[in-house]
Amino acid sequence: MIKALYTSITGMNAMQNALSITSNNIANSQTVGYKKQKAVFDDLLYNNTMGARGDENYAGTNPKSIGNGVKLSGTTTDYSTGPITLTNGKTQAAIDGNGFFVVGDSKGGNVQYTRKGTFSVSDDHYIVNSEGQYVLSYPTKPGKQDIDFSNAPQPIKIPMGSAIPGTRTDHASLTGNIARNIGETAEEFTVYDEEGNNFTMRVELKQVTDAQGKPVDGEYKYKVLVRNDAKKEKTFTELANNKDLKFNNLGELIQTDAAIVRDPVTNKITQGGKVTIPFGAGVEVDFSGATNYPTDDTFKPTEVTGRPATTVKDFEISDGGYIMVRYGDGSSRVGGQLAVAAFPNEEGLMKIGNGNYVSTPSAGTPALGVSGQNGTGAVRGKSQEGSNVDLAVEFVDLMVYQKGFTGNTKVIKVADDVLNEVVNLIR
Template structure:
């Protein structure tokens, strides 16, 4: 019986040496999770029959995050796994060292492709392999311009003191230009002319001391032939009253969509006794652009950057977690598959629930403590040697009995 007990100890110690050796071998493997051996005794009647390996448990504690400076290196700060597809199988990994294939898929060195949600779908859809489109960003016609400025309350309303427009049809106090884009992405220069009106109580409606008029031209041509004059009215405190949005209609001769209506929002515009000042001006259109690169934010959004200085969310990375991560089955290549012991994958977006955030330009190192593993290696070696000594002792006892 002593031989079988010692043999069980040798087998158990050998398994421990295998696990510790594997941990040490993968101490520099990105996303690797170390394992430990659990033993149980084998008992029968009055004397134990030895030991056995009851389980090899995986340690899913987080490894240290290290900066790599490469934007396609990803790490999860917190719980969760990257959800990937490999050979028509869904696998889970903590290794986010990715490259982009010629057809735009994000995959690791083993060919496992990162999955996520297409742009605009969110977590309500079925995760699929993320693919970065190579197509250029289509042009977007301008639909709105936001302008915030101050019109000098001391400006003269006398046309003789104002600047005469080249057309000779009107005069103005101030002019300011902005850019709009048509449906083909062509850029157009729009000039806004601000004129303070002379008070006229007999007009319909009456013109007060704080009434202004705005006209526009596009590429030097007055909108609608006369600039489409529209009013801006201020109260005695210099604040806009009534509507602060004026809509102008532009026409193009280049095949773009006609007419193009653009709403000019003058919210925040004032009439104080200061010089004319433009504090902000922006619009929502842009020309087409070619992709120049991608970035990934901490929410897992894959963002494309384009040559027209615009950006667009192309998709969102899906993460997964499990009730019992220790129940996952390792399949090699830093990957695991779900089992009945792990439970079903809980899939969602980074930063939600039990899922951590995504760190770009960062990798998660192995969680193996090399110092501890070397100590465990010595202990396992001594355990193996002790069981070998047990066999040697049993052999000597048996030899003595035979000699009798």
């Protein structure tokens, strides 16, 4: 009976720990990025007697094993994705699938991992989490929007209020259909000089007429004018005039300043179609996408390069974990991309609170990358991942563990009653 008492105590301890794990799950049912845990039990060592081997007259006997109870051997963590909600919070992100955001100190050290993507901005414009740790990211290459993976991820600073120079316009495309016999048409678009000052460029088309004043199919003359909007000028200055723009009877472009050459197989333009307008260091105007079909007029400017001098006004984390920097002129550029880590064995991570994990030897070496790399899920911008706790399951587990605890207490009471009876035998 003494053995029964101690065996039941192990059961009570195991059930008590399981109740603690379940209560922690219930308590974190609304915690952002929380991953639920489950208790794992193992039986304790047994008192065994060896079985006897049989002979030609008698069968053998089996071993006898008497258990010593149960123990909580560990916990498992369910890393399945919780419900993802679109919040429109510019500093919030969630991972739809495997992986963890990476946080650390100001030098990118003391690395920890988290699923809690409720980030904010520090007073010196770094992206941080709610504990003040820096969110590690990959920067862009200098002067480009390509992500630089040559170094380990580091804290990223949003250049709020910083000014950037303007870039001049060096290319503009005029594409779409010029309706036949339209007579005259004009398109205007904004261009920029080397200083970032804005100008309005105007391209005027006029159909060629013969000696009798009759329109010639497919033949146009164009001229290009410019107006300095930065100086609030009212009139246009002519840059080019009486230039040819010709189409064949199929509506295909055959000549600008020079004849058009097309690939005989694909019919794509391989030479010609682009003209240089003497504005600043020269603006290449591409007419290659223009047509002259007998249908509606859709001729318009596209792919105009250049931008004015401006300052950084805001930022947001977009899908893919891209950090998009927004400028005062309404444009945006990639400023970096959030780092995402994947582990060979997620179960080997150790929870340390505040939604953070640290790596252990059993977790394996983390593979660092970005959204969608190394088997990680997609990063969703302006989103938040909820807890993956299912309250219905947790309450059922709560009842099961409570019954287990109660059952072990009853065994102790029965063992106590039996011991009392044994003691009373000598009275």
